[in-house]
Amino acid sequence: MRLLTILCSLVLWLGKLGIPATAHQFKVDGKVLELEESNFDSAISFFDYILVDFYAPWCGHCKRLSPQLDEAAPVLAGLKEPVVIAKLNADKFTRLARKYEIDGYPTLKLFMHGVPVDYYGPRKADLLVRYLKKFVAPDVSILSSDSAINDFVEVAGTYFPIYIGFGLNETVISNFAVKYKKKAWFSVAKDFSEDVMVLYDFDKVPALVVLHPSYNQQSIFYGPFEDEFLGDFIEQNFLPLVVPMKHETLKLLKDDNRKIVLTIMEDENEEKSQKLIKLLKAAASANHDLVFGYVGVKQWEEFADTFDGTEKTNLPKMIIWNGDEEYSSVIGSESLDDENQGSQISRFLEGYREGRLEKKRIKGPSFMDFINSLIGIRTVYIIVFLVAMLILIRSLGKDDEPLQVGTRDEVDHAESSMAESSDYRPGEKED
Template sequence: MKLFACFLLLGAALNLTFAEEIKLDEGVLVLTEQNFDQAITDNKFVLVEFYAPWCGHCKALAPEYAKAAQALADAGSEIKLAKVDATEQGPLAEKFAVRGYPTLKFFRNGEPIEYNGGRQSADIVSWVSKKTGPAATELTSVSEAETFLAANEIAIVGFFKDRETDAAKAFLSVAGSTDGFQFAITSNEDVYAKYEAKCGSVVLFKPFDDKKSVFEGEATAENLKKFVSVQSLPLIIEFNHQSAQQIFGGSIKSHLLFFVSKEAGHIEKLVEPVRDIAKKHREDVLFVTISADEEDHARIFEFFGISKEEVPVLRLIKLEDDMAKYKPESTEITPEVVEDFVQKFKDGKLKQHLLSQELPEDWDKNPVKVLVANKFDEVAMDPKKDVFVEFYAPWCGHCKQLVPIWDELGEKFKDHESIVIAKMDSTGNELEHTKISSFPTIKLFRKGDNKVIDYNNDRTLEEFVKFLEAGGSVEAESDSEETTEKVEKDEL
């Protein structure tokens, strides 16, 4: 005991620190402020998750993260996965600028880089492996190929004997620049025979649909990237936390959405029969199911103006700046309806479906006028009026804070002959000419020329009055962006 005490005193005298023992939780290193530096020093490659115990996204990631750690350990990899409870280890979270949960950083020889891969175990393994090894694993035997395919749900293999061909170079270029997937390359004749592959071919192996896809066409980097992006997704994919990044981050930006109930059997009755149609259009339109049985999907239903009582129902969305949405003419979901709907969309024959609520009978009884999409132009585009409109969302906290000020503004100008104060719920009303991407958004529709002027000043009664009395010519004195709630479009 005396010897141990002397050892501690000697360490203190020499300004030494003793690293806390690193514990394992399902194969994941549990790091703290006391053992963090030691873990990074002792391991060449470490992926660290900064999490909060109460965070829903962190909870969803936990099993996939542990699964990835186990897969790396089983493969004998020197890559380690670790986690830090950022709510308990504040100095570490501050040191690495953790501003949200989960935040993942990959430490390579002690230097951190941002993790931007997927949230499923296969995505994690693929991303960290890509950062630490060759772009494509060399397969020299059938056993190596079998091991490689067994370890990766999605695997892309190039069958090239001559690595100097343009096709082989394009393949290796895509392998090196594409995160989230594992690539391999082989010139072994036995491997060719095992997988019935031709020299110069590229094959994507997967656990769903037809199990593998063979690339066809000119093997350019651009074509190969699209092949991987398209063929790595199921013909019909279910929207959930795990698949969201695959859906929104892929190359296909047009999505046919089936709002269905899995419990009611809609998948088997209505979705499965359109599988051949999905295959026909898979390079242009992604077929996605969204379950009405999941409470987490309520915001998506709201975004499309759909109630769960309407299920099953179809919609189509084009993920571009205007987030154009389309609705089929028929309420039925049959192969014929789906094929007609998708083909008309591809041919540019569909008109956007814009949401509009019913106009309240008392819409103009109060100082603040209540607008809906179908009535908007008639009121806001009146050349004799300056119409000041707040576009809001009922769930937006900043919009709720603005209510008493906006009501006071309406009261001030209720008898003004040329100024109208109005508001519109933009979760239930959409305009073709005005797209709203954050809440609250405030715009002045100026009288005379109907010019639309964005309001970016402070949200105070004084600033609103000053802006209106100047006819919208007052320049912004402060940036209110930090107090604006953004619409999360990637959640649909």
């Protein structure tokens, strides 16, 4: 009788902690879990690491992602620190979709000890596995040979910056490794040859080298290794010296409070653009309080046009962007000539430091972009169809009158009615 009382008390105690007595139903068996509202909270509490796919059954991108998750699940489950993959029908369980701010399908979130982190990594099975290994790796890896260094860099892949402390004690960077575990790889190399010093281009120790493999860039820090200076170097080097503007890099920039020196060019792949990018890297290495980025009109015209950068503009041009709705041009340095661009970049930065700025606002989204962001493209199609039917019915009922388009009030009424009656259904998200 006393044992039964203890068991009942234990169940009540677990319930107060938010851990249901049915937690034993979850297993790390290499299969993708199908979650629902009744067991979602207990799942993310039960597993230390769980990647959740918020999907919709009608979403084509979701259907293509599903077999990749099925393939990755058993590999991740077999890690020393297993990562479980689960999925939730966010189109059905809309309360959870709203709670976790799901604005497109599929959306992936990694829950680490119950805390959600947006997943921006690759979605092919083998690359997804490599990416997620970062989150269960040691905070600081100890590398004791040249081959260990090479293996570490190979396993780390290209999706995070890699910090290697040559001749450093792990305690020097351990606090930063814990703080920034979600953003970078951290390691210290104990034993290495002169060949490694040549390979990573440092000539004395201790040295902290940061690599950006996907951009073929690196930076070196020789100290001082006090927390203030070391922390500044680590934080300022999460991004490469010069950042190509893409959807992925914009997501990374949202956590960086520095102003962005944005250079708009016609085609970033042209030889003259590559030369300009090298000059921007040199400027970035001397101005760590700023982020330097570039975009080609040919590569991303919509983004460039936001800052009045089109093929009709005198390009390349440089602006200062706050990462939000405002940007500034430097008076007298609106564009770059082909000659002596290094000096022109210096004058631009000098004008910025002196405050010779003309403030502007980025172009707002188009009407269709605004509507899409509010209610989704599917609802827009329905609205257009209903308005067309309304026009057709009116025209059939008035044979003796010319065809007339509905008034603005009628269209507004139709749109607001559809917005009120439609279910919560974010738009699809590109893979």
